[in-house]
Amino acid sequence: MSSALExxxxxxxxxxxxxxxxxxxxxxxxxxxxxTVQKLLDLRMHMVTPAYSQTVPIGADSTTIExxxxxxxxxxxxxxxxxxxxxxxxxxxxxxxxxxxxxxxQSWDQSDQLADDASFFTFLRMIIFVRPARRPxxxxxxxxNVVAAWTxxxxxxxxxxxxxxxxxxxxxxxIDDDCERAAGISPIHRIPEVLAPYAPEIWFSxxxxxxxxx
Amino acid sequence: xxxxxxxxTEAVIEIRVQGPIDREHLDRVxxxxxxxxxxxxELAHVGLRVEFPTxxxxxxxxxxxxxxxxxxxxxxxxxxxxxxxxxxxxxxxYPGWEAFSLGARQQWDEWKRIVGHQKIVRIGVRYINRIDxxxxxxxxxxxxxxxxxxxxxxxxxxxxxxxFTVHARMPLGSDDCQLALNSAATPSPLIGHISxxxxxxxxxxxxxxxxxxxxxxxxxxMRDHKNHVFEACITDxxxxxxxx
Numbered sequence: 001m002s003s004a005l006e007x008x009x010x011x012x013x014x015x016x017x018x019x020x021x022x023x024x025x026x027x028x029x030x031x032x033x034x035x036t037v038q039k040l041l042d043l044r045m046h047m048v049t050p051a052y053s054q055t056v057p058i059g060a061d062s063t064t065i066e067x068x069x070x071x072x073x074x075x076x077x078x079x080x081x082x083x084x085x086x087x088x089x090x091x092x093x094x095x096x097x098x099x100x101x102x103x104x105x106q107s108w109d110q111s112d113q114l115a116d117d118a119s120f121f122t123f124l125r126m127i128i129f130v131r132p133a134r135r136p137x138x139x140x141x142x143x144x145n146v147v148a149a150w151t152x153x154x155x156x157x158x159x160x161x162x163x164x165x166x167x168x169x170x171x172x173x174x175i176d177d178d179c180e181r182a183a184g185i186s187p188i189h190r191i192p193e194v195l196a197p198y199a200p201e202i203w204f205s206x207x208x209x210x211x212x213x214x
Numbered sequence: 215x216x217x218x219x220x221x222x223t224e225a226v227i228e229i230r231v232q233g234p235i236d237r238e239h240l241d242r243v244x245x246x247x248x249x250x251x252x253x254x255x256e257l258a259h260v261g262l263r264v265e266f267p268t269x270x271x272x273x274x275x276x277x278x279x280x281x282x283x284x285x286x287x288x289x290x291x292x293x294x295x296x297x298x299x300x301x302x303x304x305x306x307x308y309p310g311w312e313a314f315s316l317g318a319r320q321q322w323d324e325w326k327r328i329v330g331h332q333k334i335v336r337i338g339v340r341y342i343n344r345i346d347x348x349x350x351x352x353x354x355x356x357x358x359x360x361x362x363x364x365x366x367x368x369x370x371x372x373x374x375x376x377x378f379t380v381h382a383r384m385p386l387g388s389d390d391c392q393l394a395l396n397s398a399a400t401p402s403p404l405i406g407h408i409s410x411x412x413x414x415x416x417x418x419x420x421x422x423x424x425x426x427x428x429x430x431x432x433x434x435x436m437r438d439h440k441n442h443v444f445e446a447c448i449t450d451x452x453x454x455x456x457x458x
Contacts (some may be wrong), residue, residue, distance in 0.1 A: 003357040003366045004374035005399055007349055007408055012401040022379050043381050043396075074253060077289040081305035082403050084290075085219045085456070086346075089307065096288055121403075129405040165405070189405050 011165060014118055017082065065110065069103045072114045076103075079121055086128050091135065098138045113144035118163035120146050126161060126188040132204035150203035154179075157203045159191070167191060173198045219456045222308040226301065226340040227318040227433060231332035233298030237279070242328045243295050244282045247321065251284035251293050293321055298335075300325050311437055319430060326426070334424055338417040339436040341444065345410045345452050346402050360452040361410055363397050375399075386443075389435055391418045393443065412447055414440050 022044040024037055076099055084092055101107075103115065123138075123146040136148035136159075146161045153174070160168040162185075169191070170183040186194050244254060258277040265272045281296030294301040302318040347360055354374045357364040365378045379398040386393040396413035403409070416436045423429050 002369050002372075002374070003364050004354050005357050005378065005408070006354050006374040006376050007352060008376060008401070017401050017403045023377065043379065074285075074289050078305075081290055082223065084306040085221060085223075085308075086404065087307075092307070125403065125405050 014121055017121075065108060066105045068114060069105050069108060073099055073103045075117060076115060076120050079117065080124060083124055083128055094135055095138075102138060102140060112140065113142065115140055115146060116144040116163065119144065119161045122146070122161040122163060122165050122167065122188060123148060125165060126159070126167060126191065129188060130191055130204065134204055152202050155202055157195070157200065161188075165189070169194070171195070171198055173202075175199075216310065217453075217456045218458065220306075220308045221343045221345050221456045222341055223306050223344045224303055224340075224342045225308060225314055226303040226338065226342075227315065228299060228301040228336070228338040228340070229322060229334060229429070230299045230336040230338075232335050233332065235297050235329050235332065239329050240281060240295055240297070243325050244284065246324055246328065247284050247293055247295075250317075250320075251286055251291065253287065253289070254282055254284045257281050257283055257294075257296070291317065295325070315430075315433065315437070318433075322426075322429075334422045334429070336417055336419045337422055337429065337432060337436070338415065339433060339440055340413070340415040341440055343412045343414075343444070344400070345412065345448070345455060346404050346407045347410065347452075347455065349406050349408060355408060357399070357410070358449075360449055361397055361412065361447060362449060363395055363412070363447040386416060386439055388439055389418065389432065390420050391416050391436060391439065393439075395443070395447070397447070412444070414443055414447075416440055416443075 022040050024040055027033065027037060077096060080087070080092065080095065087095070126148075132150070134150060136150050139147045139149065141147050141160055145163075148159045148161065150157045155171075155173050157171045157173075158169065162168060165188050166185060167188050168183075168185045171181065173180050173182075180198065182198065184194060192200075248254060257280040259280050261276045261278065263274045263276045265274065281294065281299070284293045284295075285291060290305045290307070292301075292303045292305075294303070300322060302314075302321055304314050304317075308314070345360060347355065349355070357378070358366070363380065363382075365375070365380050367375065377399055379396070381394070381396050383392065383394045385391070394413075394415040394417070396411065396415075398411045398413075400409045400411055416439055418432065418436070423432050
């Protein structure tokens with residue numbers, strides 16, 4: 001008997017993460033065929049839980065900017081819950097405070113773009129993968145992408161998290177009083193390698209925060 | 215055994231009553247709960263009703279009010295109330311059984327104070343776990359290295375599975391409870407990982423206790439049973455992943 005599972009390297013769509021993948025087969029016409037399909041659909045529904053329930057919020061269409069900011073904060077916190085077991089408690093609390101501040105109606109400009117869900121998910125995945133001990137400052141790009149920034153003295157690193165696990169990074173690094181500048185777009189799993197020549201510990205390790213754990 | 219980083223993505227305690235409870239009482243429960251769960255949304259079941267008058271059929275979207283879903287500002291603690299259900303759930307990070315069950319009990323006490331006595335028809339305790347397994351350099355992973363409740367295929371030269379979902383339902387054999395077990399592979403939210411869902415749902419629908427003391431003794435016992443089943447469904451290799 002075998003229970004071997006082949007690893008799918010292709011990155012799935014955002015909504016597929018953590019969801020059971022129930023594939024509906026070719027549909028036959030017999031009662032048995034329909035019953036099997038119904039059981040599979042029931043299984044998919046059964047695995048939905050109350051917090052992510054299938055009922056529909058009434059009046060869910062946000063109209064005012066205050067409502068939209070509120071909904072966005074709530075959505076990003078729900079996304080964080082999916083990986084919260086890998087974040088130190090203080091890390092997570094600090095992240096939530098940053099989100100509250102970033103999406104605060106008092107400081108919000110009507111022309112600002114709300115944070116992009118896919119970009120935020122890239123940010124979470126990057127943080128858990130890179131495991132910086134030092135928390136970044138967080139901002140939003142003009143297009144709603146999450147921007148993480150670390151500054152140590154004159155040394156600056158900025159990473160804009162793009163959807164689908166891509167990152168646009170820019171750095172200025174002083175070594176022996178010479179400033180090196182570099183920029184690039186990389187998949188987030190390559191961030192440690194592409195930053196390695198610039199000794200990124202100066203940004204990531206120079207703190208007392210606990211790194212995310214995996 | 216308490217783990218440093220429990221893989222629980224959601225814990226649920228649910229009490230279903232015969233109901234239906236009227237809207238006025240549920241509105242009062244919702245208002246009282248706002249102190250702890252300030253975010254509240256109304257829920258509806260959406261259906262499509264097709265009427266066949268002559269000469270043409272008419273389709274109408276029908277919203278049936280289904281209750282409220284409330285949560286704390288961090289969106290980790292949820293309270294769902296409906297005409298025949300009270301449901302408390304907690305997302306990750308899991309604060310431990312004492313804190314979780316105490317919160318559920320407080321909501322139940324409040325519900326009962328407002329709604330009054332209702333016949334309880336079902337009590338459920340459900341834990342959904344997600345075990346994140348690092349891939350390292352592997353292209354194939356053996357599910358049985360991590361889960362003891364999984365699918366096995368006959369060795370007839372088939373390539374490895376690309377996905378699986380298993381569902382089983384059975385009597386628990388204790389306290390006249392039912393056990394529903396689900397396990398599935400799922401894309402991991404972590405880079406370089408695959409995840410397995412292990413979903414345990416314990417419920418009691420026969421001779422459901424009606425007195426508060428008995429209800430919470432049963433829920434405690436269901437939690438013990440759940441732990442026993444969970445430990446039996448995972449391997450030491452899985453345990454290592456969330457014990458560090």
